[in-house]
Amino acid sequence: MIDPRGGLEERSFTPMSAISTKAIIKIPGMKANKKLYADLTRLIAKSNFMGHTAVVDLQEYRAAFRSDLPDEPYYWCFSDVIKAMGEMAYLHVPRDIVEFTFDQNKYREYNAGAFYNWIINDSAWMAKDLLADKVSFACRKTVGIQAADLIAREGMKNLDNQVGPIKRDTRRSMKTLAATKRFHFEYYRRPDFERKKKEAAVGTFAGKGITQPIENGLPVRDSLIV
Numbered sequence: 001m002i003d004p005r006g007g008l009e010e011r012s013f014t015p016m017s018a019i020s021t022k023a024i025i026k027i028p029g030m031k032a033n034k035k036l037y038a039d040l041t042r043l044i045a046k047s048n049f050m051g052h053t054a055v056v057d058l059q060e061y062r063a064a065f066r067s068d069l070p071d072e073p074y075y076w077c078f079s080d081v082i083k084a085m086g087e088m089a090y091l092h093v094p095r096d097i098v099e100f101t102f103d104q105n106k107y108r109e110y111n112a113g114a115f116y117n118w119i120i121n122d123s124a125w126m127a128k129d130l131l132a133d134k135v136s137f138a139c140r141k142t143v144g145i146q147a148a149d150l151i152a153r154e155g156m157k158n159l160d161n162q163v164g165p166i167k168r169d170t171r172r173s174m175k176t177l178a179a180t181k182r183f184h185f186e187y188y189r190r191p192d193f194e195r196k197k198k199e200a201a202v203g204t205f206a207g208k209g210i211t212q213p214i215e216n217g218l219p220v221r222d223s224l225i226v
Contacts, residue, residue, distance in 0.1 A: 037150070041173040044147055050088065050182040051148070053155035054080035057163060057189050064193035071108055078102070078112055080186060082119060086127035099132040103149070104139050151177060155185045 054077035061073050082100065089098040102112065116135040120128050138145050154174045161168040170178075177183045 038173065040147075040150060041154075041176050044150065045176050045180050048182075049147075051151050052081055052084035052088075052184045053152050053186070054084075055155045055159050055185065055187050057159065057187070059163075060190040061188070061193055064190060064197065071111070074108060075112070075115060076188065078115065079119070080188075082116070082131070083125075083127075084184065084186070086125070086131055089130045090127040095130060097132050098130055099136065101136045101138050101142070101144060103145055104137045109137050151183060155187075158185065159187050 056073040056076055058073060061068075061076075065072065085098055085100070089095065100116075113135055116131075119125065120131045120133070140146060140149065150173075154171065154177055157171060158174050161171070178185075
């Protein structure tokens with residue numbers, strides 16, 4: 001997330017790539033937990049933070065890329081978040097270096113670090129010089145990771161509510177974040193995967209996806225940005 005109050009300061013980002021339908025289990029204290037969650041959402045919304053969340057529909061991804069490794073959707077979202085925040089840093093006045101802190105995962109950190117190193121050293125991307133020398137990882141006890149997890153979870157749940165077996169209205173917490181117009185949620189669906197397959201065949205990547213623009217404070221469903 002970016003805090004415009006003191007130049008450019010990256011807090012933390014968690015790329016969200018898993019989409020699943022979760023059972024709701026009633027446990028003692030759940031009402032209090034929901035209130036705490038709502039309070040945290042309002043606290044983030046009232047801050048000056050800005051954020052980007054990338055979400056992949058895993059079922060549609062697996063249908064399009066049957067031979068891909070299991071963690072490929074994670075790296076898709078990883079690169080999308082870096083791209084979005086790097087471009088935000090590029091447009092920021094004055095420009096400053098952006099640092100990334102991702103959620104710890106011992107199975108992905110090495111590859112994610114190598115991928116990040118390629119981006120800042122070998123790619124031709126216009127914003128690469130604004131990225132810090134290395135990417136960091138932190139546990140979920142870190143406040144910044146907790147905030148990023150909440151935003152990423154809202155992005156995941158919003159898509160799940162649209163494509164899952166039970167269709168649900170937009171969550172109030174999602175509406176709260178969307179109303180700020182400072183948090184962007186990008187959803188990758190089957191058309192994106194099919195386009196990537198065609199681009200890969202000719203060696204070009206457009207880097208665009210299905211996103212949800214904000215109208216009247218609410219996400220617009222499945223709008224294709226070209």
